[in-house]
Amino acid sequence: MTTPTARHRGRWRLAAWGLAAVAVYLAIAVVSVTSGLLAGRPLYDGIPLVPYRWVNPPENRIKDNQKPESHEVTLKFTPSGQPDPGSATSADAQVAIIFSRHLDASEYRPDGDNSFRVKITPLDPAKVGPRPQGRFFDGNAYQIEAFYPSGAPVTTGTFDIVVSYAVHATDIRRWNGSEWTPLEAPSAQREQYQIYSPSPALGIFVPTGDGDVPTEPAKASRADLVFIVLGLGATIGVAIAIVSGRRKGPPVPVGQAPGAKAKPTRK
Amino acid sequence: VRRIDRLGSWGVPLAVASGVLALAYRVPSPEAVFVTAGVGAVGGITPVASTHSEGRLAWLWVVLLGALPFAAFAAWSRPLPARGGLAVAVTGIVAAIAEELFFRRLVYGWLATRGAGLAVGVSALLFALVHVPVYGWSVLPIDVAAGLVFGWQRWASGTWTAPAVAHALANVLALVSLR
Numbered sequence: 432m433t434t435p436t437a438r439h440r441g442r443w444r445l446a447a448w449g450l451a452a453v454a455v456y457l458a459i460a461v462v463s464v465t466s467g468l469l470a471g472r473p474l475y476d477g478i479p480l481v482p483y484r485w486v487n488p489p490e491n492r493i494k495d496n497q498k499p500e501s502h503e504v505t506l507k508f509t510p511s512g513q514p515d516p517g518s519a520t521s522a523d524a525q526v527a528i529i530f531s532r533h534l535d536a537s538e539y540r541p542d543g544d545n546s547f548r549v550k551i552t553p554l555d556p557a558k559v560g561p562r563p564q565g566r567f568f569d570g571n572a573y574q575i576e577a578f579y580p581s582g583a584p585v586t587t588g589t590f591d592i593v594v595s596y597a598v599h600a601t602d603i604r605r606w607n608g609s610e611w612t613p614l615e616a617p618s619a620q621r622e623q624y625q626i627y628s629p630s631p632a633l634g635i636f637v638p639t640g641d642g643d644v645p646t647e648p649a650k651a652s653r654a655d656l657v658f659i660v661l662g663l664g665a666t667i668g669v670a671i672a673i674v675s676g677r678r679k680g681p682p683v684p685v686g687q688a689p690g691a692k693a694k695p696t697r698k
Numbered sequence: 699v700r701r702i703d704r705l706g707s708w709g710v711p712l713a714v715a716s717g718v719l720a721l722a723y724r725v726p727s728p729e730a731v732f733v734t735a736g737v738g739a740v741g742g743i744t745p746v747a748s749t750h751s752e753g754r755l756a757w758l759w760v761v762l763l764g765a766l767p768f769a770a771f772a773a774w775s776r777p778l779p780a781r782g783g784l785a786v787a788v789t790g791i792v793a794a795i796a797e798e799l800f801f802r803r804l805v806y807g808w809l810a811t812r813g814a815g816l817a818v819g820v821s822a823l824l825f826a827l828v829h830v831p832v833y834g835w836s837v838l839p840i841d842v843a844a845g846l847v848f849g850w851q852r853w854a855s856g857t858w859t860a861p862a863v864a865h866a867l868a869n870v871l872a873l874v875s876l877r
Binding site: 448 | 708711714715745754763764766
């Protein structure tokens, strides 16, 4: 039997542990992002649902491949000079450009324009230029262009390029007219199969990975046997637990405190 | 009878081990959600001792406090476009419920008789470890921290549904641009 005071104290203790857990999470989140461990919000079950859309699909994707889409959007400047929205994302979300970081409005509208148009075009990277030595193209190339209403291109500013990749990209490369040059400070969001880098200019970008031949993720055929064995194990375990639970009767509530051993109350 | 009792003591550990390995062995493919759902079913039907703690907190408060850090992180961190949109969000919700059935109902319930601290800690660690093969080691600290929040919710509310709501919300928030 517990007194109201003990219950009250117990609730406060529960709330204090909760606040501590929240504080630990926030501290680790801040450290993870500032140290570069995480590129952004983590997804706690981030299995990619939608297969990568290829301009020129690899052999094993020819049957089910959907072509990526081009995208055009107009971004207006707010009175304070910031583009609104601060980013442009293709409809299939395979590529995005973010304008809102490192923003200096004067860089984006030197002539007082109040908007600009962004155009994103997917390309086959092999048709743009030869792949870098020792690397493979891990997705489409994307040409990203931006124009003021006057037709003048947006040439100044700092842009964050975010691209999805198919297997395991480790950098983003920009076509400089003769070769693919890597952007600095690439950071990957592995659970969403995305990688991003700041870029000093627009142009044509492609995610690339280490190695000559892309390695596909493990296929279901390899996993089948493992999952059959694990499924059997789980089924046997559940069956044993159910039979054993019936023999022992209904489960008995057990009280406990964090870190403290509970008194076994099973009768 | 003693032999059956000994066999019975292996049932839950066997189900837990199989589930953990199945989750860790998931490959990044659309089919992975079925593996997760299957493991969730194991977590949902395996009998575990019900547990309660002194001075349980109201379910809604536990959900709100548990969801708070995920909302704060989402508001602060860089918005990135999600591949798959609504489909990924639905998958994230299904997977969140399945994983909470497994980790906060089955694993927690199995270990809680030895102490809530152990149950919270081990379920958080296993939760983080099964995500390493897919996400990489870089997400281990944040996943352990998330597991601790979910474990606390299970302890404070007395039910796995509170962390399931927060987990699903966290997954959805990860895909939604808040700024």
